[in-house]
Amino acid sequence: MPRSTNVSPSKVHPIPSPHPRYAIRIPLLHLSLLHLPNHHLTRGIARTAAPKWQSPEEKRAARLEREELSRLRKKKIKANQKKPKAEILKQKRKWRIVVGDMVVVRDGLERGKTGRVIKLLKNDEAVIVENVNIRRQERLDEATLDTIETHDPAPISYSNVSHVDPKTGMPTRVRFGFLADGSKVRVSVRSGEIIPYPPREAPDTREFEGDTPSDNVLKRTYVESE
Structure with a gap:
Protein backbone atom coordinates (compact mmCIF):
# COMPACT_ATOMS: atom_id res chain seq x y z
CA MET A 1 0.00 0.00 0.00
CA PRO A 51 8.76 45.79 13.96
CA LYS A 52 11.97 46.18 15.88
CA TRP A 53 11.81 48.58 18.77
CA GLN A 54 14.06 51.62 18.41
CA SER A 55 15.03 54.18 20.94
CA PRO A 56 14.47 57.88 20.18
CA GLU A 57 18.21 58.28 19.49
CA GLU A 58 18.17 55.42 17.00
CA LYS A 59 15.07 56.82 15.28
CA ARG A 60 16.71 60.23 15.01
CA ALA A 61 19.91 58.71 13.57
CA ALA A 62 17.88 56.73 11.01
CA ARG A 63 15.91 59.83 10.02
CA LEU A 64 19.08 61.88 9.56
CA GLU A 65 20.57 59.11 7.46
CA ARG A 66 17.50 59.03 5.21
CA GLU A 67 17.57 62.80 4.81
CA GLU A 68 21.28 62.74 3.93
CA LEU A 69 20.75 60.00 1.34
CA SER A 70 17.85 61.96 -0.15
CA ARG A 71 19.95 65.11 -0.32
CA LEU A 72 22.84 63.30 -2.02
CA ARG A 73 20.44 61.67 -4.48
CA LYS A 74 18.89 65.00 -5.43
CA LYS A 75 22.34 66.55 -5.77
CA LYS A 76 23.45 63.79 -8.12
CA ILE A 77 20.30 64.09 -10.23
CA LYS A 78 20.75 67.85 -10.48
CA ALA A 79 24.41 67.45 -11.49
CA ASN A 80 23.48 65.02 -14.28
CA GLN A 81 20.82 67.29 -15.70
CA LYS A 82 21.79 69.34 -18.72
CA LYS A 83 22.25 72.95 -17.85
CA PRO A 84 20.57 75.37 -20.26
CA LYS A 85 23.04 77.25 -22.37
CA ALA A 86 23.35 80.90 -21.53
CA GLU A 87 21.72 83.03 -24.18
CA ILE A 88 24.43 84.87 -26.06
CA LEU A 89 23.35 88.40 -26.77
CA LYS A 90 24.38 89.59 -30.19
CA GLN A 91 26.31 92.80 -30.20
CA LYS A 92 24.71 95.51 -32.26
CA ARG A 93 26.61 95.89 -35.50
CA LYS A 94 27.45 99.36 -36.74
CA TRP A 95 25.91 99.23 -40.17
CA ARG A 96 27.88 101.12 -42.77
CA ILE A 97 25.55 100.06 -45.58
CA VAL A 98 22.32 101.95 -46.18
CA VAL A 99 19.52 101.63 -48.70
CA GLY A 100 20.70 102.88 -52.10
CA ASP A 101 24.40 101.93 -51.72
CA MET A 102 26.16 100.08 -54.52
CA VAL A 103 27.64 96.85 -53.18
CA VAL A 104 29.44 93.82 -54.59
CA VAL A 105 28.99 90.21 -53.46
CA ARG A 106 32.25 88.76 -52.11
CA ASP A 107 31.33 85.11 -51.57
CA GLY A 108 28.89 82.44 -52.71
CA LEU A 109 27.34 81.61 -56.08
CA GLU A 110 26.70 85.31 -56.79
CA ARG A 111 30.32 86.29 -56.18
CA GLY A 112 31.40 89.34 -58.18
CA LYS A 113 27.90 90.61 -58.95
CA THR A 114 27.12 94.25 -58.25
CA GLY A 115 23.80 95.83 -57.38
CA ARG A 116 21.98 98.46 -55.40
CA VAL A 117 20.73 97.73 -51.89
CA ILE A 118 16.95 97.95 -51.79
CA LYS A 119 16.25 96.68 -48.27
CA LEU A 120 18.02 96.08 -44.95
CA LEU A 121 17.15 93.13 -42.68
CA LYS A 122 18.94 94.12 -39.49
CA ASN A 123 17.32 91.43 -37.35
CA ASP A 124 18.68 88.77 -39.72
CA GLU A 125 21.90 90.70 -40.47
CA ALA A 126 21.21 90.50 -44.19
CA VAL A 127 20.54 92.77 -47.13
CA ILE A 128 18.52 92.48 -50.32
CA VAL A 129 20.35 93.58 -53.46
CA GLU A 130 18.55 94.47 -56.66
CA ASN A 131 18.79 91.77 -59.40
CA VAL A 132 21.16 89.64 -57.31
CA ASN A 133 20.52 86.19 -55.78
CA ILE A 134 17.24 85.76 -57.63
CA ARG A 135 15.03 82.95 -56.32
CA ARG A 136 11.86 81.50 -57.80
CA GLN A 137 8.87 81.71 -55.47
CA GLU A 138 5.24 80.71 -55.71
CA ARG A 139 2.61 82.99 -54.26
CA LEU A 140 -1.16 82.90 -54.01
CA ASP A 141 -3.06 85.64 -55.78
CA GLU A 142 -5.69 86.89 -53.33
CA ALA A 143 -7.96 88.12 -56.11
CA THR A 144 -8.08 85.00 -58.31
CA LEU A 145 -6.75 82.44 -55.76
CA ASP A 146 -4.33 81.23 -58.41
CA THR A 147 -0.70 80.33 -57.85
CA ILE A 148 1.66 82.92 -59.32
CA GLU A 149 5.32 82.25 -59.96
CA THR A 150 7.61 85.18 -59.19
CA HIS A 151 11.36 85.76 -59.28
CA ASP A 152 12.53 88.01 -56.45
CA PRO A 153 15.96 88.71 -54.92
CA ALA A 154 16.66 86.69 -51.78
CA PRO A 155 18.54 88.03 -48.73
CA ILE A 156 22.35 87.96 -48.65
CA SER A 157 24.38 87.95 -45.46
CA TYR A 158 25.71 91.35 -44.46
CA SER A 159 29.23 89.92 -44.14
CA ASN A 160 29.19 88.72 -47.78
CA VAL A 161 28.81 92.16 -49.37
CA SER A 162 31.14 95.15 -49.56
CA HIS A 163 30.95 98.69 -50.82
CA VAL A 164 32.12 99.49 -54.31
CA ASP A 165 35.07 101.87 -54.31
CA PRO A 166 33.97 104.98 -56.24
CA LYS A 167 37.49 105.41 -57.69
CA THR A 168 38.60 101.88 -58.58
CA GLY A 169 35.27 100.05 -58.80
CA MET A 170 36.68 97.28 -56.58
CA PRO A 171 35.21 95.99 -53.31
CA THR A 172 36.50 97.89 -50.32
CA ARG A 173 36.08 98.17 -46.61
CA VAL A 174 34.69 101.37 -45.13
CA ARG A 175 35.64 103.40 -42.10
CA PHE A 176 34.13 106.52 -40.62
CA GLY A 177 35.90 109.87 -40.74
CA PHE A 178 35.21 113.50 -40.00
CA LEU A 179 35.53 116.56 -42.19
CA ALA A 180 36.83 119.95 -41.11
CA ASP A 181 33.32 121.14 -40.31
CA GLY A 182 32.78 118.11 -38.03
CA SER A 183 30.41 116.21 -40.29
CA LYS A 184 30.72 112.41 -40.27
CA VAL A 185 31.46 110.70 -43.59
CA ARG A 186 32.27 107.22 -44.90
CA VAL A 187 35.77 106.75 -46.28
CA SER A 188 37.02 103.95 -48.54
CA VAL A 189 39.94 102.05 -47.00
CA ARG A 190 41.27 101.06 -50.45
CA SER A 191 41.56 104.51 -52.04
CA GLY A 192 40.69 107.01 -49.31
CA GLU A 193 37.79 108.41 -51.33
CA ILE A 194 34.67 109.60 -49.57
CA ILE A 195 31.64 107.38 -50.20
CA PRO A 196 28.67 109.75 -50.15
CA TYR A 197 25.33 108.70 -48.74
CA PRO A 198 22.70 108.11 -51.44
CA PRO A 199 19.98 110.75 -51.67
CA ARG A 200 16.91 109.93 -49.66
CA GLU A 201 13.66 109.60 -51.52
CA ALA A 202 10.99 112.05 -50.47
CA PRO A 203 7.96 110.45 -48.84
CA ASP A 204 4.73 110.21 -50.77
CA THR A 205 2.81 113.43 -50.06
CA ARG A 206 -0.09 113.10 -52.47
CA GLU A 207 -3.40 114.52 -51.34
CA PHE A 208 -6.48 112.34 -51.33
CA GLU A 209 -10.16 113.22 -51.24
CA GLY A 210 -10.54 112.75 -47.48
CA ASP A 211 -7.44 114.77 -46.55
CA THR A 212 -7.67 118.18 -44.93
CA PRO A 213 -6.30 120.92 -47.21
CA SER A 214 -3.05 122.45 -46.02
CA ASP A 215 -4.58 125.95 -46.12
CA ASN A 216 -7.19 124.91 -43.55
CA VAL A 217 -4.53 123.37 -41.34
CA LEU A 218 -2.44 126.55 -41.32
CA LYS A 219 -5.44 128.80 -40.82
CA ARG A 220 -5.63 130.32 -37.35
CA THR A 221 -9.03 129.59 -35.83
CA TYR A 222 -8.38 130.07 -32.13
CA VAL A 223 -9.31 133.45 -30.70
CA GLU A 224 -8.34 134.37 -27.18
CA SER A 225 -11.20 135.52 -25.00
CA GLU A 226 -11.00 138.96 -23.41
Missing part, protein backbone atom coordinates in the same frame (compact mmCIF):
# COMPACT_ATOMS: atom_id res chain seq x y z
CA PRO A 2 1.56 3.35 -1.00
CA ARG A 3 2.46 5.81 1.68
CA SER A 4 0.04 8.67 2.10
CA THR A 5 1.39 12.16 1.27
CA ASN A 6 -1.18 14.00 3.35
CA VAL A 7 0.43 15.84 6.26
CA SER A 8 -1.48 17.16 9.18
CA PRO A 9 -1.49 20.98 9.30
CA SER A 10 -0.93 20.79 13.00
CA LYS A 11 2.63 19.64 12.49
CA VAL A 12 4.99 22.58 12.14
CA HIS A 13 8.65 23.03 11.34
CA PRO A 14 10.75 25.73 13.07
CA ILE A 15 12.42 28.38 10.88
CA PRO A 16 15.26 30.57 12.18
CA SER A 17 13.94 34.09 12.74
CA PRO A 18 15.93 37.34 12.52
CA HIS A 19 14.10 38.39 15.66
CA PRO A 20 14.76 35.75 18.37
CA ARG A 21 12.15 37.39 20.52
CA TYR A 22 9.36 36.15 18.24
CA ALA A 23 8.88 32.46 17.50
CA ILE A 24 8.12 31.82 13.82
CA ARG A 25 6.89 28.42 12.71
CA ILE A 26 5.45 27.31 9.40
CA PRO A 27 3.35 24.21 8.64
CA LEU A 28 5.00 21.23 6.99
CA LEU A 29 2.78 21.92 3.98
CA HIS A 30 4.96 24.99 3.29
CA LEU A 31 8.25 23.12 3.35
CA SER A 32 8.25 23.36 -0.46
CA LEU A 33 9.61 26.90 0.03
CA LEU A 34 12.77 25.65 1.68
CA HIS A 35 14.51 25.20 -1.68
CA LEU A 36 14.82 29.01 -1.87
CA PRO A 37 18.01 30.70 -0.65
CA ASN A 38 18.20 31.46 3.04
CA HIS A 39 18.31 35.26 2.56
CA HIS A 40 15.02 35.11 0.64
CA LEU A 41 13.32 33.38 3.53
CA THR A 42 14.76 35.63 6.19
CA ARG A 43 13.82 38.72 4.22
CA GLY A 44 10.25 37.54 3.75
CA ILE A 45 9.95 36.59 7.39
CA ALA A 46 11.37 39.94 8.49
CA ARG A 47 8.73 41.78 6.50
CA THR A 48 5.89 39.94 8.24
CA ALA A 49 7.46 39.95 11.69
CA ALA A 50 6.79 42.53 14.35
Whole structure:
Protein backbone atom coordinates (compact mmCIF):
# COMPACT_ATOMS: atom_id res chain seq x y z
CA MET A 1 0.00 0.00 0.00
CA PRO A 2 1.56 3.35 -1.00
CA ARG A 3 2.46 5.81 1.68
CA SER A 4 0.04 8.67 2.10
CA THR A 5 1.39 12.16 1.27
CA ASN A 6 -1.18 14.00 3.35
CA VAL A 7 0.43 15.84 6.26
CA SER A 8 -1.48 17.16 9.18
CA PRO A 9 -1.49 20.98 9.30
CA SER A 10 -0.93 20.79 13.00
CA LYS A 11 2.63 19.64 12.49
CA VAL A 12 4.99 22.58 12.14
CA HIS A 13 8.65 23.03 11.34
CA PRO A 14 10.75 25.73 13.07
CA ILE A 15 12.42 28.38 10.88
CA PRO A 16 15.26 30.57 12.18
CA SER A 17 13.94 34.09 12.74
CA PRO A 18 15.93 37.34 12.52
CA HIS A 19 14.10 38.39 15.66
CA PRO A 20 14.76 35.75 18.37
CA ARG A 21 12.15 37.39 20.52
CA TYR A 22 9.36 36.15 18.24
CA ALA A 23 8.88 32.46 17.50
CA ILE A 24 8.12 31.82 13.82
CA ARG A 25 6.89 28.42 12.71
CA ILE A 26 5.45 27.31 9.40
CA PRO A 27 3.35 24.21 8.64
CA LEU A 28 5.00 21.23 6.99
CA LEU A 29 2.78 21.92 3.98
CA HIS A 30 4.96 24.99 3.29
CA LEU A 31 8.25 23.12 3.35
CA SER A 32 8.25 23.36 -0.46
CA LEU A 33 9.61 26.90 0.03
CA LEU A 34 12.77 25.65 1.68
CA HIS A 35 14.51 25.20 -1.68
CA LEU A 36 14.82 29.01 -1.87
CA PRO A 37 18.01 30.70 -0.65
CA ASN A 38 18.20 31.46 3.04
CA HIS A 39 18.31 35.26 2.56
CA HIS A 40 15.02 35.11 0.64
CA LEU A 41 13.32 33.38 3.53
CA THR A 42 14.76 35.63 6.19
CA ARG A 43 13.82 38.72 4.22
CA GLY A 44 10.25 37.54 3.75
CA ILE A 45 9.95 36.59 7.39
CA ALA A 46 11.37 39.94 8.49
CA ARG A 47 8.73 41.78 6.50
CA THR A 48 5.89 39.94 8.24
CA ALA A 49 7.46 39.95 11.69
CA ALA A 50 6.79 42.53 14.35
CA PRO A 51 8.76 45.79 13.96
CA LYS A 52 11.97 46.18 15.88
CA TRP A 53 11.81 48.58 18.77
CA GLN A 54 14.06 51.62 18.41
CA SER A 55 15.03 54.18 20.94
CA PRO A 56 14.47 57.88 20.18
CA GLU A 57 18.21 58.28 19.49
CA GLU A 58 18.17 55.42 17.00
CA LYS A 59 15.07 56.82 15.28
CA ARG A 60 16.71 60.23 15.01
CA ALA A 61 19.91 58.71 13.57
CA ALA A 62 17.88 56.73 11.01
CA ARG A 63 15.91 59.83 10.02
CA LEU A 64 19.08 61.88 9.56
CA GLU A 65 20.57 59.11 7.46
CA ARG A 66 17.50 59.03 5.21
CA GLU A 67 17.57 62.80 4.81
CA GLU A 68 21.28 62.74 3.93
CA LEU A 69 20.75 60.00 1.34
CA SER A 70 17.85 61.96 -0.15
CA ARG A 71 19.95 65.11 -0.32
CA LEU A 72 22.84 63.30 -2.02
CA ARG A 73 20.44 61.67 -4.48
CA LYS A 74 18.89 65.00 -5.43
CA LYS A 75 22.34 66.55 -5.77
CA LYS A 76 23.45 63.79 -8.12
CA ILE A 77 20.30 64.09 -10.23
CA LYS A 78 20.75 67.85 -10.48
CA ALA A 79 24.41 67.45 -11.49
CA ASN A 80 23.48 65.02 -14.28
CA GLN A 81 20.82 67.29 -15.70
CA LYS A 82 21.79 69.34 -18.72
CA LYS A 83 22.25 72.95 -17.85
CA PRO A 84 20.57 75.37 -20.26
CA LYS A 85 23.04 77.25 -22.37
CA ALA A 86 23.35 80.90 -21.53
CA GLU A 87 21.72 83.03 -24.18
CA ILE A 88 24.43 84.87 -26.06
CA LEU A 89 23.35 88.40 -26.77
CA LYS A 90 24.38 89.59 -30.19
CA GLN A 91 26.31 92.80 -30.20
CA LYS A 92 24.71 95.51 -32.26
CA ARG A 93 26.61 95.89 -35.50
CA LYS A 94 27.45 99.36 -36.74
CA TRP A 95 25.91 99.23 -40.17
CA ARG A 96 27.88 101.12 -42.77
CA ILE A 97 25.55 100.06 -45.58
CA VAL A 98 22.32 101.95 -46.18
CA VAL A 99 19.52 101.63 -48.70
CA GLY A 100 20.70 102.88 -52.10
CA ASP A 101 24.40 101.93 -51.72
CA MET A 102 26.16 100.08 -54.52
CA VAL A 103 27.64 96.85 -53.18
CA VAL A 104 29.44 93.82 -54.59
CA VAL A 105 28.99 90.21 -53.46
CA ARG A 106 32.25 88.76 -52.11
CA ASP A 107 31.33 85.11 -51.57
CA GLY A 108 28.89 82.44 -52.71
CA LEU A 109 27.34 81.61 -56.08
CA GLU A 110 26.70 85.31 -56.79
CA ARG A 111 30.32 86.29 -56.18
CA GLY A 112 31.40 89.34 -58.18
CA LYS A 113 27.90 90.61 -58.95
CA THR A 114 27.12 94.25 -58.25
CA GLY A 115 23.80 95.83 -57.38
CA ARG A 116 21.98 98.46 -55.40
CA VAL A 117 20.73 97.73 -51.89
CA ILE A 118 16.95 97.95 -51.79
CA LYS A 119 16.25 96.68 -48.27
CA LEU A 120 18.02 96.08 -44.95
CA LEU A 121 17.15 93.13 -42.68
CA LYS A 122 18.94 94.12 -39.49
CA ASN A 123 17.32 91.43 -37.35
CA ASP A 124 18.68 88.77 -39.72
CA GLU A 125 21.90 90.70 -40.47
CA ALA A 126 21.21 90.50 -44.19
CA VAL A 127 20.54 92.77 -47.13
CA ILE A 128 18.52 92.48 -50.32
CA VAL A 129 20.35 93.58 -53.46
CA GLU A 130 18.55 94.47 -56.66
CA ASN A 131 18.79 91.77 -59.40
CA VAL A 132 21.16 89.64 -57.31
CA ASN A 133 20.52 86.19 -55.78
CA ILE A 134 17.24 85.76 -57.63
CA ARG A 135 15.03 82.95 -56.32
CA ARG A 136 11.86 81.50 -57.80
CA GLN A 137 8.87 81.71 -55.47
CA GLU A 138 5.24 80.71 -55.71
CA ARG A 139 2.61 82.99 -54.26
CA LEU A 140 -1.16 82.90 -54.01
CA ASP A 141 -3.06 85.64 -55.78
CA GLU A 142 -5.69 86.89 -53.33
CA ALA A 143 -7.96 88.12 -56.11
CA THR A 144 -8.08 85.00 -58.31
CA LEU A 145 -6.75 82.44 -55.76
CA ASP A 146 -4.33 81.23 -58.41
CA THR A 147 -0.70 80.33 -57.85
CA ILE A 148 1.66 82.92 -59.32
CA GLU A 149 5.32 82.25 -59.96
CA THR A 150 7.61 85.18 -59.19
CA HIS A 151 11.36 85.76 -59.28
CA ASP A 152 12.53 88.01 -56.45
CA PRO A 153 15.96 88.71 -54.92
CA ALA A 154 16.66 86.69 -51.78
CA PRO A 155 18.54 88.03 -48.73
CA ILE A 156 22.35 87.96 -48.65
CA SER A 157 24.38 87.95 -45.46
CA TYR A 158 25.71 91.35 -44.46
CA SER A 159 29.23 89.92 -44.14
CA ASN A 160 29.19 88.72 -47.78
CA VAL A 161 28.81 92.16 -49.37
CA SER A 162 31.14 95.15 -49.56
CA HIS A 163 30.95 98.69 -50.82
CA VAL A 164 32.12 99.49 -54.31
CA ASP A 165 35.07 101.87 -54.31
CA PRO A 166 33.97 104.98 -56.24
CA LYS A 167 37.49 105.41 -57.69
CA THR A 168 38.60 101.88 -58.58
CA GLY A 169 35.27 100.05 -58.80
CA MET A 170 36.68 97.28 -56.58
CA PRO A 171 35.21 95.99 -53.31
CA THR A 172 36.50 97.89 -50.32
CA ARG A 173 36.08 98.17 -46.61
CA VAL A 174 34.69 101.37 -45.13
CA ARG A 175 35.64 103.40 -42.10
CA PHE A 176 34.13 106.52 -40.62
CA GLY A 177 35.90 109.87 -40.74
CA PHE A 178 35.21 113.50 -40.00
CA LEU A 179 35.53 116.56 -42.19
CA ALA A 180 36.83 119.95 -41.11
CA ASP A 181 33.32 121.14 -40.31
CA GLY A 182 32.78 118.11 -38.03
CA SER A 183 30.41 116.21 -40.29
CA LYS A 184 30.72 112.41 -40.27
CA VAL A 185 31.46 110.70 -43.59
CA ARG A 186 32.27 107.22 -44.90
CA VAL A 187 35.77 106.75 -46.28
CA SER A 188 37.02 103.95 -48.54
CA VAL A 189 39.94 102.05 -47.00
CA ARG A 190 41.27 101.06 -50.45
CA SER A 191 41.56 104.51 -52.04
CA GLY A 192 40.69 107.01 -49.31
CA GLU A 193 37.79 108.41 -51.33
CA ILE A 194 34.67 109.60 -49.57
CA ILE A 195 31.64 107.38 -50.20
CA PRO A 196 28.67 109.75 -50.15
CA TYR A 197 25.33 108.70 -48.74
CA PRO A 198 22.70 108.11 -51.44
CA PRO A 199 19.98 110.75 -51.67
CA ARG A 200 16.91 109.93 -49.66
CA GLU A 201 13.66 109.60 -51.52
CA ALA A 202 10.99 112.05 -50.47
CA PRO A 203 7.96 110.45 -48.84
CA ASP A 204 4.73 110.21 -50.77
CA THR A 205 2.81 113.43 -50.06
CA ARG A 206 -0.09 113.10 -52.47
CA GLU A 207 -3.40 114.52 -51.34
CA PHE A 208 -6.48 112.34 -51.33
CA GLU A 209 -10.16 113.22 -51.24
CA GLY A 210 -10.54 112.75 -47.48
CA ASP A 211 -7.44 114.77 -46.55
CA THR A 212 -7.67 118.18 -44.93
CA PRO A 213 -6.30 120.92 -47.21
CA SER A 214 -3.05 122.45 -46.02
CA ASP A 215 -4.58 125.95 -46.12
CA ASN A 216 -7.19 124.91 -43.55
CA VAL A 217 -4.53 123.37 -41.34
CA LEU A 218 -2.44 126.55 -41.32
CA LYS A 219 -5.44 128.80 -40.82
CA ARG A 220 -5.63 130.32 -37.35
CA THR A 221 -9.03 129.59 -35.83
CA TYR A 222 -8.38 130.07 -32.13
CA VAL A 223 -9.31 133.45 -30.70
CA GLU A 224 -8.34 134.37 -27.18
CA SER A 225 -11.20 135.52 -25.00
CA GLU A 226 -11.00 138.96 -23.41
